[in-house]
Amino acid sequence: MQVVGCSHHGTSIALRERLAFSGEQAAEALDRWRRVFPGVEAVLLSTCNRVELYSAAAGAAEAAAPDRQQVAGFLAQFHRIEPREIADALYCHRHAEAVRHLFTVASSLDSMVVGEPQILAQVKQAYDLATRSDNTGPITHAAFQAALKCARRVASETAIHRRRVSIPSVAVADFAKQIFERFDDKHVVVLGAGEMAEETLRYLQDDGAHQVTVVNRSYERAAQLAEAWRGQAVAWDQLAEALATADLVVSTTGSAETVVTREAFAGIERARHGRPLFILDLAVPRDFDPAIGERPGVYLYSVDDLLAACEQNRAERDRELPAALRIIEQETGRFMAELYHQATGPIIQQLLAGWQKPKEEELARLLNRLPGLDAKGQDEVRRAFDRLINKLLHPPLQSLRDESREGIPSRLMDALRKLFQLKD
Amino acid sequence: MLAGVQIICFAASYAVAFILEVSRMVFRSGVRGALMLGFAAAGLVAHTAYLYHRAVNTPGSPLSSEQDWYLIAAWLLVAVYLYLMWYHPRQSFGLFLLPLVLALIGVGKLLARSEPFAREPASRVWGLIHGTAILLATVTVLVGFAAGVMYLHQDRRLKRKLPPPRGVRLPSLEWLARVNGRALVVAVLMLVVGVVSGVVLSALRRAGGLDLLPWHDPVVFATLVMLLWLLSAVAITARYPIQRQGRKVAYLTLVSFVFLAVALAAMLLLDTAHGGKNQDNTARAAVGWVVPAAKAAGFTHVIAESDCSGSRFRVPGRPHNVHSHTEA
Numbered sequence: 001m002q003v004v005g006c007s008h009h010g011t012s013i014a015l016r017e018r019l020a021f022s023g024e025q026a027a028e029a030l031d032r033w034r035r036v037f038p039g040v041e042a043v044l045l046s047t048c049n050r051v052e053l054y055s056a057a058a059g060a061a062e063a064a065a066p067d068r069q070q071v072a073g074f075l076a077q078f079h080r081i082e083p084r085e086i087a088d089a090l091y092c093h094r095h096a097e098a099v100r101h102l103f104t105v106a107s108s109l110d111s112m113v114v115g116e117p118q119i120l121a122q123v124k125q126a127y128d129l130a131t132r133s134d135n136t137g138p139i140t141h142a143a144f145q146a147a148l149k150c151a152r153r154v155a156s157e158t159a160i161h162r163r164r165v166s167i168p169s170v171a172v173a174d175f176a177k178q179i180f181e182r183f184d185d186k187h188v189v190v191l192g193a194g195e196m197a198e199e200t201l202r203y204l205q206d207d208g209a210h211q212v213t214v215v216n217r218s219y220e221r222a223a224q225l226a227e228a229w230r231g232q233a234v235a236w237d238q239l240a241e242a243l244a245t246a247d248l249v250v251s252t253t254g255s256a257e258t259v260v261t262r263e264a265f266a267g268i269e270r271a272r273h274g275r276p277l278f279i280l281d282l283a284v285p286r287d288f289d290p291a292i293g294e295r296p297g298v299y300l301y302s303v304d305d306l307l308a309a310c311e312q313n314r315a316e317r318d319r320e321l322p323a324a325l326r327i328i329e330q331e332t333g334r335f336m337a338e339l340y341h342q343a344t345g346p347i348i349q350q351l352l353a354g355w356q357k358p359k360e361e362e363l364a365r366l367l368n369r370l371p372g373l374d375a376k377g378q379d380e381v382r383r384a385f386d387r388l389i390n391k392l393l394h395p396p397l398q399s400l401r402d403e404s405r406e407g408i409p410s411r412l413m414d415a416l417r418k419l420f421q422l423k424d
Numbered sequence: 425m426l427a428g429v430q431i432i433c434f435a436a437s438y439a440v441a442f443i444l445e446v447s448r449m450v451f452r453s454g455v456r457g458a459l460m461l462g463f464a465a466a467g468l469v470a471h472t473a474y475l476y477h478r479a480v481n482t483p484g485s486p487l488s489s490e491q492d493w494y495l496i497a498a499w500l501l502v503a504v505y506l507y508l509m510w511y512h513p514r515q516s517f518g519l520f521l522l523p524l525v526l527a528l529i530g531v532g533k534l535l536a537r538s539e540p541f542a543r544e545p546a547s548r549v550w551g552l553i554h555g556t557a558i559l560l561a562t563v564t565v566l567v568g569f570a571a572g573v574m575y576l577h578q579d580r581r582l583k584r585k586l587p588p589p590r591g592v593r594l595p596s597l598e599w600l601a602r603v604n605g606r607a608l609v610v611a612v613l614m615l616v617v618g619v620v621s622g623v624v625l626s627a628l629r630r631a632g633g634l635d636l637l638p639w640h641d642p643v644v645f646a647t648l649v650m651l652l653w654l655l656s657a658v659a660i661t662a663r664y665p666i667q668r669q670g671r672k673v674a675y676l677t678l679v680s681f682v683f684l685a686v687a688l689a690a691m692l693l694l695d696t697a698h699g700g701k702n703q704d705n706t707a708r709a710a711v712g713w714v715v716p717a718a719k720a721a722g723f724t725h726v727i728a729e730s731d732c733s734g735s736r737f738r739v740p741g742r743p744h745n746v747h748s749h750t751e752a
Contacts, residue, residue: 156454159590174587178578181598276597276670293583297670305585312587323452 001139003098004071004090005045005052008112011089018079019086021046026126029078030133036074040065041137043130043144045105047122049112051075054102056139068092099143100332106147107154108161109324115160115317120151143335150331157327158320163313167306168200171280172207174309176248179278179299184208186247191215191239191259193225194252196282201229201250213242217253240264244271249279251287259287269295280306333405340404347413348397350422355389429474431495435529437467438502438522445518448591457513461506464518468502475499490691493559494532498525500563516592520570528566535692550628554621561614562684568607569681572674575600579671597670604673605661611680612654619651642690650683 006016021029026044033042039061043054053075057065066074069083072090076083093101104110106123127144130136136144155161164170180186188209190197193216201212212231215238216222222233234242243249243260253259260268265288279300281288286302293300363385367378396416403409416422441463444456475495482489505521578594594600657676 153454157452159452170587175582175585177596178582178588178594179597181596181602274670299582301585309585309587316590320452 001054001056001098001143002065002068002071002092002094003052003054003101004068004075004092005050006086006089006091007050007052007110009110015086015089016049016051018081019046019051019075020048021051023129025078026129027133030130030135032078033074034133034135037064037066037070041130041140042135043126043140045123045126047119050105050110052105054098054140054143056137056143058137058139096332096336099146099335100328102143102147103150103328103331103335106151107324107328108151109154109321109328113165114321115163115165117161120148120155123147123151139339142339146331146335150328153327153331154324158324160317160320160324163317163320165310165314165317166199167282167303167310168196168203170306170309170313171200171301172203174313175299175301175306176204176278176280177207179276180247182208183248184210187211187213187245188231188248188250189213189215189242189246190225190229190231191249191251191287192253192255192283193221194282197250197252198229200280200282204248205230209248213246215239215242240268240271243268246277247275249277250282251280252282253287255283255287256285258285258289259283260289260292262289262291265289265292265295269298272297337401337405340406340408341401343408344400344404344413347416347422348400351393351396351416351420354420354422355393359385359389427477429470429477431474431529431533434467434471434474435526435533437463437470438525438529441467442518442522442526445516445522448516449589450591452591460518461509461513464502464506464509464522468499468506471495471499471502490537491532493555494528497559497563497566498528498532500559501525501528501566504563504567512595514593515595517570519592520574521567524566524570531688531692550621550625554618554625557614557618557621561611561618562688564607564611564614565677565680565684568604568611568677569684571600571603571607572677572681575604575671575674576678579674601670601673604677608654608658608661608673608677608680612651612658615647615651615654619647642694643687646683646687646690650680650687653683654680 006019008016021044026046029044030042033040033044037055039057041056045052045054053071055066055071068090069087071092072087073083075081075090076086101110102123106120108115108117108119111119123144127136127140127148130140164173176183183204186209188201188204188211190201190212193214201209205212210230212226212229213234214222214226214229214231215234215236216225217236219233219235222235225231226233239260243265251259274297276297277299279288279292279298281300281302284303288300290300290302292298363382366381367373370377373381400409400412400416403412441460444460444463447453447456475492478492501521502525505517505525508515508517508521574594575597578597578600581588582597588594595603657673657680661673661676
């Protein structure tokens with residue numbers, strides 16, 4: 001197995017964009033791959049952070065398997081890029097390294113934000129697309145299914161996925177969701193138009209929030225944003241009314257002064273009658289007076305508060321990393337041993353077949369000499385012969401399995417061929 | 425085979441489930457959730473078998489003794505725990521509920537009396553209603569208490585802007601406030617049913633020519649104060665919609681737990697007609713189906729002896745001529 005590709009590690013976003021595949025392009029590329037490299041399995045993984053082409057070949061197709069340059073040429077030709085432009089940017093991993101890389105990617109340990117959950121779904125989609133377009137085979141089936149299993153192990157046996165590290169994700173997952181059980185009946189008020197507000201809103205909308213009010217000093221700008229975010233715009237002078245009915249507030253104005261002072265909030269608080277309020281103040285300088293956070297039922301978080309939580313999560317994640325890497329190593333070792341062991345299949349079959357024929361001959365001769373033996377006795381004799389063959393074959397088969405852990409046991413296979421006069 | 429099931433069997437299972445729950449804070453494991461559920465469920469099966477065995481072999485069971493009462497309360501709490509764990513496997517409910525379960529079993533085993541009481545058919549139905557209602561009120565107050573503690577812990581963490589501690593995930597404040605509010609209302613309803621059925625039982629006793637339980641009995645007094653407190657709490661919180669109750673209800677349920685603890689302690693430790701420490705077991709044995717439930721519940725004012733004929737049993741503080749009706 002081999003992987004050729006590029007990722008956010010060392011490749012510019014400009015080049016990644018040129019090499020990226022849309023869903024339709026990926027299907028077209030896989031179709032073309034089948035025609036250019038017949039019999040060679042392929043899975044194409046294309047996300048905003050990486051473009052990777054996994055390929056594998058077994059048996060007769062092995063001779064047609066492309067090397068790094070050929071894969072680079074295929075990618076360049078598809079995107080109409082000069083091969084030399086991408087030649088240095090692409091990495092190539094083969095055999096166990098390729099499998100380890102796939103497992104690392106699927107487990108989100110190679111992602112820009114380690115532990116982000118989207119990559120597993122993207123790997124699944126890439127594998128499904130390749131399967132639907134008939135580009136997968138025994139090796140890629142085994143490798144991708146093992147990768148999904150490995151990713152699930154990492155997710156269940158470590159906390160690496162549960163620790164968010166971006167400010168909006170921490171704000172929603174570690175704080176907002178700990179205050180509110182559901183968001184579909186909550187009123188979200190957005191002040192300003194910062195990028196982080198948009199990302200936070202996306203997280204909230206993913207969790208069901210749909211009642212969104214946008215407040216901006218410019219009503220036109222508020223109306224534009226409200227349309228984009230499927231909410232309603234409110235004039236700046238109605239801010240107090242909006243805050244009085246809000247459950248969550250995301251604030252990112254560029255104001256140089258405090259937008260909501262403690263005194264102003266006192267009036268708003270009376271109108272709220274003690275309802276819990278989650279305020280995410282992402283503005284610098286802050287939009288809300290920090291003293292507001294001391295009021296009962298008000299949970300006020302600034303960028304600094306969330307940065308501290310992000311750092312703590314990042315440290316927790318780092319602590320989990322060795323355990324996750326151990327799982328990757330275990331699963332890679334297990335997969336490669338299985339793969340190498342499969343290469344010994346023909347030898348094992350020949351060994352079994354070679355012993356089967358003399359067994360049957362000797363058994364027939366013995367039973368002929370014992371005509372008085374009843375069916376039960378004959379059955380016992382047959383079983384004894386089978387047990388004997390199993391015991392005789394066990395040491396060489398076990399040796400093959402043991403040797404397969406390190407690679408294809410070619411020397412041992414040659415020795416067995418000579419010892420037992422087996423033919424390819 | 426059921427006779428071989430001892431209290432220590434299910435208590436140990438719950439203790440292991442609790443230790444596994446605590447271990448969430450120390451290390452991660454892919455099989456721990458299944459193990460926790462397995463140990464808690466195995467404990468519940470053994471617990472059920474134990475109570476069933478007692479119910480079959482002990483006249484008057486269930487609720488035939490103080491110990492039964494504590495064990496049934498623990499059984500209900502474990503059922504609540506398993507239900508919550510099944511639907512919210514990542515939440516750390518066990519950290520708050522399992523200690524209460526173990527405490528109930530511990531008190532039942534070490535402090536509560538296990539002798540069953542003789543039956544008294546005339547009041548059987550009212551006795552069962554009384555005991556069951558008080559039992560459910562107690563379990564509900566305990567659930568509310570656990571939810572209240574979780575609420576305050578979660579609220580404190582969120583106010584201090586700390587991310588969730590390793591291995592400890594609690595439900596949202598909104599969920600906890602809702603459970604808290606409902607627990608308060610259900611506790612009041614159950615307690616009202618318990619007290620009213622206790623009054624009926626008292627009337628039956630009076631018709632039988634027996635004395636009423638004095639209102640100043642520590643258990644009766646604590647129970648009535650608790651009922652008044654819960655009614656006031658419900659009245660206070662009814663002024664606000666559920667999403668505005670939050671900390672108020674959490675504190676109210678904590679205070680309710682204190683009243684419950686006082687009532688239970690009074691029943692176990694003081695000389696009260698509800699089965700105080702100095703009370704004669706033989707007299708208690710005569711109470712029948714009415715008092716086992718009521719006495720064990722510890723909140724009723726039904727006196728500790730009862731018989732429709734009204735002639736054979738002692739009133740506390742008076743000389744008596746008792747025929748033991750204890751059924752082992």
